[in-house]
Amino acid sequence: MKYYKKLIGKKCYLSPISLQDAEKYCEWLNDLEVTKYTLLFRQQLSLQSERNILEQLQETGNYIFSIVDLQNDELIGNCSLFDVNHRNRKAMFGILIGNKKYWNRGFGTEATKLILDFGFNILNLHNIMLEVFDFNKRAIKAYQKAGFKIIGKRREAMILAGKKYDEILMDAIASEFDSIFIKENLEF
Ligand SMILES: CC(C)(COP(=O)(O)OP(=O)(O)OC[C@H]1O[C@@H](n2cnc3c(N)ncnc32)[C@H](O)[C@@H]1OP(=O)(O)O)[C@@H](O)C(=O)NCCC(=O)NCCS
Numbered sequence: 001m002k003y004y005k006k007l008i009g010k011k012c013y014l015s016p017i018s019l020q021d022a023e024k025y026c027e028w029l030n031d032l033e034v035t036k037y038t039l040l041f042r043q044q045l046s047l048q049s050e051r052n053i054l055e056q057l058q059e060t061g062n063y064i065f066s067i068v069d070l071q072n073d074e075l076i077g078n079c080s081l082f083d084v085n086h087r088n089r090k091a092m093f094g095i096l097i098g099n100k101k102y103w104n105r106g107f108g109t110e111a112t113k114l115i116l117d118f119g120f121n122i123l124n125l126h127n128i129m130l131e132v133f134d135f136n137k138r139a140i141k142a143y144q145k146a147g148f149k150i151i152g153k154r155r156e157a158m159i160l161a162g163k164k165y166d167e168i169l170m171d172a173i174a175s176e177f178d179s180i181f182i183k184e185n186l187e188f
Pocket residue numbers: 034035037038077095096097098102103104105106107108109110131132133136137138139141142
Protein backbone atom coordinates (compact mmCIF):
# COMPACT_ATOMS: atom_id res chain seq x y z
CA MET A 1 0.00 0.00 0.00
CA LYS A 2 1.14 3.51 -0.75
CA TYR A 3 0.64 6.07 2.01
CA TYR A 4 1.13 9.82 1.92
CA LYS A 5 2.82 11.83 4.64
CA LYS A 6 0.14 14.46 5.24
CA LEU A 7 1.10 15.10 8.87
CA ILE A 8 4.42 13.82 10.15
CA GLY A 9 5.45 13.18 13.75
CA LYS A 10 8.53 11.52 15.20
CA LYS A 11 7.08 7.99 15.33
CA CYS A 12 4.20 8.01 12.88
CA TYR A 13 2.49 9.97 10.15
CA LEU A 14 -1.12 10.47 9.13
CA SER A 15 -2.11 9.61 5.57
CA PRO A 16 -5.49 9.86 3.81
CA ILE A 17 -7.31 6.60 4.36
CA SER A 18 -7.24 3.94 1.64
CA LEU A 19 -10.17 1.76 0.65
CA GLN A 20 -7.65 -0.98 -0.07
CA ASP A 21 -7.09 -1.31 3.69
CA ALA A 22 -10.72 -2.36 4.27
CA GLU A 23 -9.65 -5.98 4.82
CA LYS A 24 -7.17 -4.99 7.54
CA TYR A 25 -9.78 -2.80 9.27
CA CYS A 26 -12.31 -5.61 9.04
CA GLU A 27 -9.83 -7.95 10.76
CA TRP A 28 -9.27 -5.43 13.57
CA LEU A 29 -12.94 -4.62 13.97
CA ASN A 30 -13.73 -8.29 14.45
CA ASP A 31 -11.07 -8.62 17.17
CA LEU A 32 -12.82 -8.27 20.55
CA GLU A 33 -9.53 -7.48 22.28
CA VAL A 34 -9.44 -4.29 20.20
CA THR A 35 -13.13 -3.40 19.93
CA LYS A 36 -14.12 -4.01 23.56
CA TYR A 37 -12.80 -0.49 24.17
CA THR A 38 -15.07 1.01 21.53
CA LEU A 39 -18.72 0.99 20.56
CA LEU A 40 -17.92 -1.20 17.58
CA PHE A 41 -17.85 -4.60 19.24
CA ARG A 42 -21.61 -5.07 18.91
CA GLN A 43 -21.49 -4.62 15.14
CA GLN A 44 -21.65 -7.52 12.71
CA LEU A 45 -19.06 -6.36 10.26
CA SER A 46 -18.37 -7.99 6.88
CA LEU A 47 -15.71 -6.93 4.40
CA GLN A 48 -18.34 -5.46 2.08
CA SER A 49 -19.99 -3.46 4.86
CA GLU A 50 -16.57 -2.14 5.94
CA ARG A 51 -15.89 -1.03 2.35
CA ASN A 52 -19.27 0.74 2.25
CA ILE A 53 -18.62 2.44 5.60
CA LEU A 54 -15.21 3.70 4.46
CA GLU A 55 -16.69 5.08 1.25
CA GLN A 56 -19.45 6.88 3.15
CA LEU A 57 -17.02 8.24 5.75
CA GLN A 58 -14.95 9.81 3.01
CA GLU A 59 -17.97 11.46 1.43
CA THR A 60 -19.64 12.99 4.47
CA GLY A 61 -17.25 15.75 5.50
CA ASN A 62 -15.34 13.65 8.03
CA TYR A 63 -11.56 13.70 8.21
CA ILE A 64 -10.25 10.18 8.54
CA PHE A 65 -6.56 9.28 8.43
CA SER A 66 -4.50 6.11 8.43
CA ILE A 67 -1.87 6.06 11.18
CA VAL A 68 1.36 4.71 9.68
CA ASP A 69 4.70 3.80 11.31
CA LEU A 70 7.27 6.31 10.09
CA GLN A 71 10.09 3.74 10.22
CA ASN A 72 8.59 1.00 8.08
CA ASP A 73 5.34 2.37 6.53
CA GLU A 74 3.27 -0.26 8.35
CA LEU A 75 -0.41 0.55 8.90
CA ILE A 76 -1.17 0.62 12.63
CA GLY A 77 -4.64 2.16 12.87
CA ASN A 78 -6.75 5.15 12.04
CA CYS A 79 -8.06 8.31 13.62
CA SER A 80 -10.74 10.78 12.65
CA LEU A 81 -12.53 14.04 13.21
CA PHE A 82 -16.26 13.61 12.65
CA ASP A 83 -19.51 15.51 13.31
CA VAL A 84 -17.57 18.58 12.21
CA ASN A 85 -19.50 21.80 12.85
CA HIS A 86 -17.77 24.72 11.16
CA ARG A 87 -20.19 27.35 12.43
CA ASN A 88 -19.28 26.65 16.05
CA ARG A 89 -15.83 25.34 15.10
CA LYS A 90 -16.19 22.04 16.91
CA ALA A 91 -15.84 18.32 16.11
CA MET A 92 -15.66 14.86 17.66
CA PHE A 93 -12.50 12.73 17.71
CA GLY A 94 -11.99 8.97 17.51
CA ILE A 95 -8.96 6.67 17.25
CA LEU A 96 -8.26 2.98 16.91
CA ILE A 97 -4.86 1.32 16.88
CA GLY A 98 -5.81 -2.13 15.65
CA ASN A 99 -2.26 -3.41 15.34
CA LYS A 100 -1.85 -4.51 18.96
CA LYS A 101 1.93 -4.76 18.90
CA TYR A 102 1.92 -0.94 18.73
CA TRP A 103 -0.06 -0.41 21.94
CA ASN A 104 1.68 1.42 24.82
CA ARG A 105 4.52 2.72 22.67
CA GLY A 106 3.43 6.34 22.36
CA PHE A 107 1.90 6.06 18.89
CA GLY A 108 -1.65 6.82 20.06
CA THR A 109 -0.50 9.94 21.91
CA GLU A 110 1.41 11.23 18.91
CA ALA A 111 -1.34 10.45 16.37
CA THR A 112 -3.82 12.25 18.64
CA LYS A 113 -1.56 15.32 18.82
CA LEU A 114 -1.16 15.32 15.05
CA ILE A 115 -4.88 15.22 14.33
CA LEU A 116 -5.57 17.87 17.00
CA ASP A 117 -2.96 20.04 15.29
CA PHE A 118 -4.71 19.45 11.97
CA GLY A 119 -8.11 20.25 13.50
CA PHE A 120 -7.01 23.41 15.29
CA ASN A 121 -4.48 24.85 12.88
CA ILE A 122 -5.63 23.69 9.45
CA LEU A 123 -9.40 23.35 9.86
CA ASN A 124 -9.47 26.27 12.36
CA LEU A 125 -11.61 24.30 14.79
CA HIS A 126 -11.80 25.51 18.37
CA ASN A 127 -13.21 22.64 20.43
CA ILE A 128 -12.63 18.93 19.85
CA MET A 129 -14.39 16.39 22.07
CA LEU A 130 -14.30 12.65 22.64
CA GLU A 131 -16.08 9.95 24.61
CA VAL A 132 -14.21 7.09 26.28
CA PHE A 133 -15.29 4.32 28.66
CA ASP A 134 -13.96 4.71 32.19
CA PHE A 135 -12.26 1.28 32.07
CA ASN A 136 -10.07 2.37 29.15
CA LYS A 137 -7.28 3.76 31.34
CA ARG A 138 -4.69 3.57 28.58
CA ALA A 139 -6.78 5.70 26.24
CA ILE A 140 -7.56 8.29 28.95
CA LYS A 141 -3.86 8.61 29.76
CA ALA A 142 -2.90 8.96 26.08
CA TYR A 143 -5.60 11.60 25.53
CA GLN A 144 -4.45 13.58 28.57
CA LYS A 145 -0.86 13.50 27.33
CA ALA A 146 -2.06 14.75 23.94
CA GLY A 147 -3.91 17.74 25.44
CA PHE A 148 -7.44 16.55 26.29
CA LYS A 149 -9.02 17.30 29.67
CA ILE A 150 -11.81 15.43 31.45
CA ILE A 151 -14.93 17.62 31.45
CA GLY A 152 -17.54 15.25 32.80
CA LYS A 153 -19.07 11.84 32.63
CA ARG A 154 -22.26 10.14 31.59
CA ARG A 155 -23.03 7.73 34.40
CA GLU A 156 -23.52 3.99 33.83
CA ALA A 157 -24.00 4.55 30.11
CA MET A 158 -22.26 1.35 29.02
CA ILE A 159 -23.52 -2.07 30.09
CA LEU A 160 -21.13 -4.90 29.42
CA ALA A 161 -21.18 -8.46 30.77
CA GLY A 162 -23.58 -7.49 33.55
CA LYS A 163 -21.58 -4.47 34.74
CA LYS A 164 -22.26 -0.78 34.23
CA TYR A 165 -19.54 1.68 33.29
CA ASP A 166 -19.39 5.45 32.95
CA GLU A 167 -18.65 7.23 29.70
CA ILE A 168 -15.99 9.91 30.27
CA LEU A 169 -16.21 13.10 28.22
CA MET A 170 -12.99 14.90 27.37
CA ASP A 171 -12.28 17.97 25.28
CA ALA A 172 -9.39 20.05 23.99
CA ILE A 173 -9.50 23.66 22.92
CA ALA A 174 -7.29 25.47 20.45
CA SER A 175 -6.08 28.16 22.87
CA GLU A 176 -4.65 25.54 25.24
CA PHE A 177 -3.04 23.40 22.54
CA ASP A 178 0.67 23.34 21.88
CA SER A 179 1.23 22.61 18.17
CA ILE A 180 3.82 19.94 17.38
CA PHE A 181 3.66 20.03 13.60
CA ILE A 182 2.19 23.23 12.26
CA LYS A 183 4.54 25.70 13.94
CA GLU A 184 7.58 24.07 12.36
CA ASN A 185 6.08 23.56 8.94
CA LEU A 186 3.45 26.18 8.27
CA GLU A 187 4.58 29.39 9.97
CA PHE A 188 5.96 32.04 7.66
C1 LIG B 1 -6.23 3.91 23.12
C2 LIG B 1 -5.04 3.94 22.17
C3 LIG B 1 -5.35 4.86 21.02
C4 LIG B 1 -3.83 4.48 22.94
O1 LIG B 1 -2.71 4.47 22.09
P1 LIG B 1 -1.32 3.86 22.62
O2 LIG B 1 -0.32 4.11 21.58
O3 LIG B 1 -1.56 2.45 23.02
O4 LIG B 1 -1.06 4.75 23.92
P2 LIG B 1 0.26 5.54 24.34
O5 LIG B 1 1.40 4.58 24.41
O6 LIG B 1 0.45 6.74 23.50
O7 LIG B 1 -0.15 6.04 25.81
C5 LIG B 1 -0.70 5.14 26.74
C6 LIG B 1 -0.35 5.56 28.16
O8 LIG B 1 -1.23 4.88 29.06
C7 LIG B 1 -0.47 4.16 30.00
N1 LIG B 1 -1.24 2.98 30.37
C8 LIG B 1 -1.37 1.81 29.70
N2 LIG B 1 -2.21 0.99 30.37
C9 LIG B 1 -2.64 1.68 31.47
C10 LIG B 1 -3.50 1.37 32.57
N3 LIG B 1 -4.13 0.17 32.64
N4 LIG B 1 -3.68 2.30 33.53
C11 LIG B 1 -3.07 3.52 33.45
N5 LIG B 1 -2.21 3.86 32.44
C12 LIG B 1 -2.02 2.94 31.47
C13 LIG B 1 0.83 3.85 29.29
O9 LIG B 1 1.85 3.54 30.22
C14 LIG B 1 1.06 5.18 28.56
O10 LIG B 1 1.51 6.19 29.42
P3 LIG B 1 3.09 6.60 29.52
O11 LIG B 1 3.53 6.91 28.12
O12 LIG B 1 3.09 7.80 30.40
O13 LIG B 1 3.79 5.43 30.08
C15 LIG B 1 -4.72 2.51 21.62
O14 LIG B 1 -4.21 1.71 22.66
C16 LIG B 1 -5.94 1.84 21.01
O15 LIG B 1 -6.37 2.19 19.95
N6 LIG B 1 -6.50 0.83 21.72
C17 LIG B 1 -7.63 0.02 21.22
C18 LIG B 1 -8.88 0.79 20.83
C19 LIG B 1 -9.22 1.93 21.76
O16 LIG B 1 -9.15 1.83 22.97
N7 LIG B 1 -9.62 3.04 21.15
C20 LIG B 1 -10.03 4.24 21.88
C21 LIG B 1 -11.47 4.18 22.18
S1 LIG B 1 -12.03 5.66 23.03
